[in-house]
Amino acid sequence: MEITVSRKAHFNAAHRLHVKQWDEEKNKQFFGLCNNPNYHGHNYDLIASVTGEIDPVTGYLIDTKWLSNLIKKEIEDRFDHKNLNLDCEEFVDLNPTTENIAIVIWKLLKQQLPQNLHLKITLYETERNYVEFSGK
């Protein structure tokens, strides 16, 4: 039987939305306040949702403690209290929009999960803006 198990986590980071190929004027017009050259920041809330077959003996799809530790090691230790543009190699040439951060997180977690498990990422930039990505 197919079931989905989700685990919430969070991290705080600074970022700036900016396209390197564009000049300052175009960036400012397109991204508005989010283009502030001195950066701004967010409390990111992250949900990792894993789908697969339940183990009939244990009644687990996945050990949420193991999933929580994986998120800590792969995502929180990497991005928490960081400047995404300056401190994180993943965003050297990639604009750290919520969409792109979600895709980066999906890739980092997916390669550590057993292959038969499907993964969906939900990432809240604020309480009112969030993104979902499932690798399609």
Place this chain on the structure above:
Amino acid sequence: MEITVSRKAHFNAAHRLHVKQWDEEKNKQFFGLCNNPNYHGHNYDLIASVTGEIDPVTGYLIDTKWLSNLIKKEIEDRFDHKNLNLDCEEFVDLNPTTENIAIVIWKLLKQQLPQNLHLKITLYETERNYVEFSGK
């Protein structure tokens, strides 16, 4: 790559559940307290979820500021602080159940979005009752 971006908004409105073809007795029995002829009201929480291909240059699916302004113009300005039954032409001949309000909102927003974007509406009538509609 397909991704979903969601934006939350809200509005407050009065309404009365009532089927015009039915007599008062049948309405009262079927809709209970929600049929109060003097109306009652809710804080409606609305989530508009847009799905499509991410723009590889900007890293945006859609500008959430633009989406927020669209929701303000099409939904909040139309329904906020209104009596849905008396003030809103959409519900002159349509019972303002959460289901019907969600469908009306979906239609109003869908026709303003680029055609290649899929739209799903989640509408909370209370913290414990909510409806999802995606145009299928």
Place this chain on the structure above:
Amino acid sequence: MEITVSRKAHFNAAHRLHVKQWDEEKNKQFFGLCNNPNYHGHNYDLIASVTGEIDPVTGYLIDTKWLSNLIKKEIEDRFDHKNLNLDCEEFVDLNPTTENIAIVIWKLLKQQLPQNLHLKITLYETERNYVEFSGK
């Protein structure tokens, strides 16, 4: 030892902010959208906070089940799914602002509580607007 026990509840109602002594123009200018003659509405979240001495035998200040039933009987049955201006005698000559509703609720509950218990009411009109009243 003095302790405070709180119980949350909620009710949904329609209302209109309106001062009877003022003409329509002044009401509209002062209360804006909240003066809509056809009413609008809210999901009101209510917290009743009771303070007093803990019973050393039971370890209770007050039975929250009893408090919950009191709120249901005195407040929810009276105001839930009602039009505060039209259906509720408490607001015939009293403008149903969040402040006034909180004071009315405080009086209705206080007279049913044992006299040695202090009562504070917190009333949310929306997630972002709320009022506190403790009878001072």
Place this chain on the structure above:
Amino acid sequence: MEITVSRKAHFNAAHRLHVKQWDEEKNKQFFGLCNNPNYHGHNYDLIASVTGEIDPVTGYLIDTKWLSNLIKKEIEDRFDHKNLNLDCEEFVDLNPTTENIAIVIWKLLKQQLPQNLHLKITLYETERNYVEFSGK
């Protein structure tokens, strides 16, 4: 038109994660603190999401009052303030993981719903751990 209506509910229960075929040592190692032989407990938040065709006359998919009463009778009366392992026959031979509880709840509610309605269960064990099951 296909629409989804959701209703939230909750119940509080004690449980212990334990596989009867395993010895104490293996259980303790695998389930950690959740294997405490004296039990621990949770506030379970439950969302029942029903999908089907809207009734064009009433504008309802389902009466949420009816759905709320069904959840109370089938789930809350059965599991609220209970020890899942000791008090509930459903878990005599089934480990009460969140996954298994969600599946049990799905079966209990599904058989009481009209056959043309699809059901999905979301069950929160804590604010950070939750499970979704839709009978696939």
Place this chain on the structure above:
Amino acid sequence: MEITVSRKAHFNAAHRLHVKQWDEEKNKQFFGLCNNPNYHGHNYDLIASVTGEIDPVTGYLIDTKWLSNLIKKEIEDRFDHKNLNLDCEEFVDLNPTTENIAIVIWKLLKQQLPQNLHLKITLYETERNYVEFSGK
């Protein structure tokens, strides 16, 4: 200048409300479902609020990381995933009502804090029931 800094934490536990001096019948009548002899359980949400003078050099009242670690060591390690009645010496002769748990937590934390700091505990047993205690 006097300021208050709060830190939230949580733990999950099983408990049973029961007064040892009373017979089974009186306990059952008074505490209802909460008297289940097989226990039930909750996700307890805890807020520790510390008040005192801000340090003019650091701009800190207290290091929230230190406060978080203190709560982990003194409260979470002691009560999380435990049966309060069976596993915790604090409740051998003390009924584990929310009121009594809050007082026990206040005493455990207060003696570890610098003497000039005032402490208030807020303890949620469920989202709708909570207790506040500040040592008066």
Place this chain on the structure above:
Amino acid sequence: MEITVSRKAHFNAAHRLHVKQWDEEKNKQFFGLCNNPNYHGHNYDLIASVTGEIDPVTGYLIDTKWLSNLIKKEIEDRFDHKNLNLDCEEFVDLNPTTENIAIVIWKLLKQQLPQNLHLKITLYETERNYVEFSGK
């Protein structure tokens, strides 16, 4: 009759905790990850709570629309999407801890309020860390 009216708002900002009189090593040891020289950031949730006498004619303590506009002009326009250390003169010589930000916000709003109104600020740096200041 004395009553309290609260209004919630929010802003997103980058910051770095750093004491200018200290060397890098001492700053790093004391503030840990929060001392990242490239900054990190937060979604700050702000509650402004105003206490005073209710107006017997209008039933208002204060117009929450006016209060909301005041917060937008004095706080959101000043701090939203900013780097507190680099963009805001208030923090040139003041470490932007949650405590200090709350005090700065209190001063900015207090001087714009009618003198007979008492003001309390609650500022959430994360969902789990928050500060209260009322000018004492």
